[in-house]
Amino acid sequence: MAWHELNKNWHDTTVDYCDVCGNLLIARYWSFIEPDGTETRRCCDETCERLFGRLRRLEQSARDS
Amino acid sequence: MTGPSKTGPAMTGTSSPGDGIDRVGLTLLYKRVRNICDEMAFAMMRTAYSPIFSEGLDFSTLVLDRRGRLIATAGINPAMLGASLYAATWIIREVGPENFAEGDIFVHNDPYRGGSHLPEHMMVAPVYSDGELAAFVGNIAHLAEIGGMAPGSFAATATDIFQEGLRIPPTKLFDRGEPVQDIWRIMLANHRTPNNSWGDLHAMVGSLRVGERRVGGLIAERGVDGLNEAFEQILDYAEAYMRSEIAALPDGIYTGEDCMEDDGISDRSYWIRSRIIVEGDELIFDYSKSDEQAVGPINAPYVVTLSASLNGLLYVLARDVPVNAGIVRPVKVVAPAGTITCVRLPGPCVGGQTEFQPRIMELVLGQILSQILPERAAAASGNTSLNFLFGGVDPRNGEYYAHYHFEGMGWGGRADSDGNSAQIVPHANCRNTPVEIFETKWPWVHEEYSLNDDTGGAGRHRGGLGVRRVMEVEGDVITVSALSERMKRSPWGLFGGHDGSRTALEVAPAGSDAYETFQDAFGLISPSKFTNIRLRRGDRVRITSPSGGGYGDPLERDPAKVLADVELGFVSRVSAESVYGVVLAGAPDDGLAVDEAATEALRRSMRDGVA
Known part of the structure; x- marks a missing residue:
């Protein structure tokens, strides 16, 4: 878990999105490794993680019910 | 549940959050x-x-x-x-x-x-x-x-x-x-x-x-x-302030959905599915279940979905809060990239701001938050900016001109008042361009600009009226385009209020009074979204904007207000009787009055399903 620079060339016009909320990534992203080993890129740090955890719990409880 | 205070804590009050500050x-x-x-x-x-x-x-x-x-x-x-x-x-x-x-x-x-x-x-x-x-x-x-x-x-x-x-x-x-x-x-x-x-x-x-x-x-x-x-x-x-207002809401998950009628490229509709998750003093707007992004320009960038969500919330909560970066800390918006709520490059999105945003805003404040705050919700407005664009060479000076016009329409009725008439869609607070400015700047001549009477969604509080604008081309050629909504689905009423009326965009060729829709006249895919139609001198355009939905049962509307509506021409005498159950006595020239006994009897029979 750490901030990473996007490190784009000045002529790069691609766009990057937060894997959690969809907001655009500006200049850097917060990287987090999921339990299954995949990396997610986020626009903010702990706040995004809390949000992601909450949505996952809701999905799980919806499946359980 | 105890609802949040209407005005919230004042910045100068003793109970304000943030002790220790001046x-x-x-x-x-x-x-x-x-x-x-x-x-x-x-x-x-x-x-x-x-x-x-x-x-x-x-x-x-x-x-x-x-x-x-x-x-x-x-x-x-x-x-x-x-x-x-x-x-x-x-x-x-x-x-x-x-x-x-x-x-x-x-x-x-x-x-x-x-x-x-x-x-x-x-x-x-x-x-x-x-x-x-x-x-x-x-x-x-x-x-x-x-x-x-x-x-x-x-x-x-x-x-x-x-x-x-x-x-x-x-x-x-x-x-x-x-x-x-x-x-x-x-x-x-x-x-x-x-x-x-x-x-x-x-x-x-x-x-x-x-x-x-x-x-x-x-x-x-x-x-x-x-x-x-x-x-x-x-x-x-x-x-x-935001946290205190959210904390006063009951925890839970509240859902709703609405759609964009088409994207201008095909006839299919695109659905926006929203759930609001209230948990403690934080709130999440989740649009994950919405349709994939459209081919045409009705998509929203993330910030448009964020705006719409916050504005829907601010209409009913924390109405005195300083609007700044602090309000978004306890509010999260989830709009996955590639859905209509968060367009991926290079998707088009010019209509997201004007058509998609009001759709989400009213979905939030009217359909979803009405489940927990009915006294602050509103029925749907006409809910389109009704963008009408035109350009060409002005014959009066030989210069190229172009204009982006948005049209006033009716707002939805709400718990304590009727909807406003002839007003720009609620998410933007913009103003209409006066006819005088229109005709001074561009080669159009107005034949009519009026309220579209008898169209407001009936209700205890009536929907506001849309407008009708008829104008004639004064140049040799003018190129027009449009991007609007609410031609296939009416603005919805709330709590028994009736739906409002729909948008119409029509054209009559020079010398004819026979109006037909742009779609029929030019063989378009969409009735509400088209680009670069060339009109000639003398052609006329008729723009009819939608009216707002009604709030509450029309049979509960104060008969005196129905009488006032009839006298002002907002509601016809026929509708007063058939929709509102209000019987008026007298002739318009001599003065009308509510026949209270007949009204009570008619309303009773309408409620019983007899009339």
């Missing part, structure tokens, strides 16, 4: 910053060339702290809230604060960098004090013409953003007070009406210069650190 001083400071935004707005309105600025007020002005966080905005155009929160931050992070200098101005209109749609340009200028970066001032404004495939730069049949106009990443427009001429040349060469753009862009520049001077005055009084500490407290206060 609340009186903070309130005065915030009001001054708001006034700076207002003064910047007046400067822009009074110096612009285009009616979309001077009459339509389609702009916003901002004061930001030295990190680019929004501190205050003029209360003009809430539709720009999302961009106000993110676009300036984007410029500052991408450029780097160390690369700004006194007198610089940066411009940017990129929806893929925090903007709302291409026509809305943001300018940001740093404010320095003895060489130290102290704050930023900014504004966002809708330029009437920025190139692209259709005059007015609202291409309803665009299939990628490159067809929508000139896209500008954060770019230096003034370098230490001097215009960067190469950038100006590129921009103006790509606009159909460069003279207007020149004037409007300079109105934005002038507005920033006003803001720089006024914020400079604040710095002189408080110092750079003192001012930014106070800004931090204003942000904290707004956050605490």
